[in-house]
Amino acid sequence: MPTEVALKPNLNLTPPVVLSPTLAADADVKRLRDAGKAVYHMGFGQAPFPAPARLIEAVQDHAHEKAYLPVAGLPELRNQVAQHQQRLLGTPAEDMDVLVAPGSKLIIYAVQMAVAGDLLLPTPSWVSYAPQATMLGQQVVPVSTQLSNAGIELPADQLDDAIVRARAAGKNPTKLLINYPSNPTGLTIPTDNLKAIAEVCIQHNICIISDEIYGRLTFDGDYRSISEFAPHHTVVTTGLSKHLSLGGWRLGVGTVPKAMTGLFDALSGIASETWSCVTAPIQIAAIDAYAGHDDIERTVSDSATIHKAVTRYLADELNALGIQCFTPQGGFYVWPDFRPLVDTLGEKTPNTSAELTKQLVNEVGIVALPGTAFGEAPDVLKLRLSVCDYDGAEALEYLRALDRPLEASDIQRFAPRVVGGVAGFKQLIETWQ
Ligand SMILES: Cc1ncc(COP(=O)(O)O)c(C=O)c1O
Structure with a gap:
């Protein structure tokens, strides 16, 4: 037990400032994975693609500076x-x-x-x-x-x-x-x-x-x-x-x-x-x-193509389950609203977004952030899902080998955990019926 020091940090901020929820969710995932649990990580906004070779070389060439x-x-x-x-x-x-x-x-x-x-x-x-x-x-x-x-x-x-x-x-x-x-x-x-x-x-x-x-x-x-x-x-x-x-x-x-x-x-x-x-x-x-190098610009546009495909896939699948999602227009997030679904179901449904995230992680291994982290009232049953839990290098390779536009049916090939996450949502909803 370390000695406690009388000097305390300033904890008087209102509301208190704590570890940023996104970083805290990432720590949760590491803990669960270390314990051997299957996790669908939708909690942290970590873009998945590898650093472009040109930029790695530049860092290496200048490491002595x-x-x-x-x-x-x-x-x-x-x-x-x-x-x-x-x-x-x-x-x-x-x-x-x-x-x-x-x-x-x-x-x-x-x-x-x-x-x-x-x-x-x-x-x-x-x-x-x-x-x-x-x-x-x-x-x-x-x-x-x-x-x-x-x-x-x-x-x-x-x-x-x-x-x-x-x-x-x-x-x-x-x-x-x-x-x-x-x-x-x-x-x-x-x-x-x-x-x-x-x-x-x-x-x-x-x-x-x-x-x-x-x-x-x-x-x-x-x-x-x-x-x-x-x-x-x-x-x-x-x-x-x-x-x-x-x-x-x-x-x-x-x-x-x-x-x-x-x-x-x-x-x-x-x-x-x-x-x-x-x-x-x-x-x-x-x-x-x-x-404006061509190789960098291509990485950016290919990344956007993949983000568009996976976020829209997830939004479409959740909509099909009765969870309302608007069609993503950029970035790598989906913001589902569970209220239309929950309103039609019984007493087993969660009352707050915090309870919903708890059920998701405990019952089906999905890590998500509650709407409250983004300023919503506790009973607004919204979540923020980050759709990045796949190998970005594999996804880029897959896209670049295709001779047609990316389709929803391709997602399983390079982002199986996103598809697994959809199955997890389905499974949790069944427990509410
Ligand atoms: C909306 C938004 N702004 C800013 C940032 C932080 O960006 P940076 O890495 O440049 O500090 C993030 C990172 O998650 C973000 O989602």
Whole structure:
């Protein structure tokens, strides 16, 4: 038994900040697998594809580089990112500054820190946004959304209303955080809604943080950014973690409009007092990741093709079981709503999303995250399913050997645990009947 030390960490944050649920789910899976149990891992957003050979070589070739680099990132990388964003989204490179950081999560945190005031946050939202605001002593102002097969919408009148009411209640909403495509819903924001959100934010002088970490995984090439409609009000964050499956390399980037005078300097100041810089070999490899090489672009588009096939397969199968899922439009998540099914069944059905996730892991070995982790009320029976539990190298090889488009019947060949997960859902539902 270690000696207890009188010095205690600060546990006074409200609500308390605990281990991020996604990382906690990953720890659960390891524990169950170590105990020899069959697990269908739908809890953690870990993109499955191998690191591209070109990038591995670049890291290896530069492993000896050990000096601290400029705080905002290598000039060549920042320039390459600006060009990449201009090609992709049309944002003029000369209108933005680029910040490189060890993950886009830290850039989002730094922007939340640098822009004083409270956070307008759509429900549902990714797990880390609200805890970050809490850690900074800022309040979260919920913004309602509407989900459909057209996407996730933040009705402009409701956003406007949330801002006006929050101000009347003495809060100071200064930032809106949106995520395109969205984790947890797998949906994008329709373009006319992006335009309407931009107008409200410009009118109320709200800083938009647009988390586009899944942007390049928008299916069918339909990626649009709100920065197109509010170029001077939008900080876009992205990085290598999702479309290149390089989460552990910790490379995120943010584009900061020059029009937001002082923000880039404030972010650089925060970076200089905290992370200092991103690892040198990773930054050098990232120059290649943003340069538009054919092999890298092919990896990105093949990854998106596979994510589209597996997420839509899972959504279709769950819909067939009576669990409502909207058709995923990007990223690698499915956001099923069990209420339509449960309403027709008896007393054995769970009452909360936490109870549902517990039943799934205990009865059929499926690890999922409850809707509460994304800001939903406990009795909203929604789950976030991450659809990445397969061998990404095998999946890419399978796709590249095909001389026809990928079909639902192919999923069993390269993602048997996703298919097994569907059988697990079926089995659990039978126990409720
Ligand atoms: C919506 C969203 N934003 C940001 C991140 C973090 O990205 P990064 O690895 O760049 O910090 C994640 C990772 O799961 C995410 O799902």
